[in-house]
Amino acid sequence: MPAPTEEFLAEMLPRQTAAERAIHNGDAGPRTALWSKADPVSLFGAWLPIRTGWADVSDAFRRVAAQFSDSREYRFEVVAAGASGDLAYTIGYEHNTVTLNGKPATYTLRVTHVYRREEGEWKIVHRHGDRPPDEPAPDAPLNSR
Template sequence: MTVTNITAKPAATAGEPEAGLLDALRRTETAVAAMRSGDPEPYIACWAEREDATLFGAWGPIEKGSRALFDTFRWVGSRYAGDRSPVKATVENTVIASSGDLAYTVGFERGTVGVDGGRKQEMVIRVTHIYRREHDAWKLIHRHADFPPPDQRQSKHH
């Protein structure tokens, strides 16, 4: 697994993020790699078990409440499950910010994966995560992910 460049452009953070948040970011990266290898449980463990947890998923699901999210994460893991070989996945956080008991990251998840038994190909997902500190641990409470569209400023018809 590639080490996350978690200090890339920490624009909105005053100095280095605190150790507990850095640990949560590393756990999330490890969990993303496990998910893309077909094992959703490490990613589920990164989440708060709360009814206000939310997901705007890259493959369409919009969910509220940890039970619905965890079911969706297991469905996502099953889509990757055809090949249990370890997947190289990277998380590139371009922004890491925190204030009080809330933090967020904005960036990309990249990796070469097979979906639904298909051939492996590069997958890039644009992701915003929101974390909340609960009982001295940072837990995910929101994920908004999508497949980045082409930059329309680059088209000839702008």
């Protein structure tokens, strides 16, 4: 892996993993802090309609966090990543064991993130998550409102 990609991953992945654990414990704050507030930003959520613009994206994070608690495991398995200049991306799988709408759930999502460096700090500007074709749907789907 080229040095810029290794440096990006070393800087970003620990912060992103901590933020994902927090949102799966009901706290959207750390995820919100990792995202750019400068449009364009977009979220193609696994269970939510497409969101664009910071107001819609941040609202989606609060809604998602409200449905999760008791994160017992979160792991991000990186399949591919790259960084060049002020842009970077990750592609991988998120493995989760949590409580979703009051019921235990274990699931995997395929996820792609796009990052932009702003004032020297990496920020997420896009997330696309969906279930792999062979992954069963959780028993308690997220509210799509």
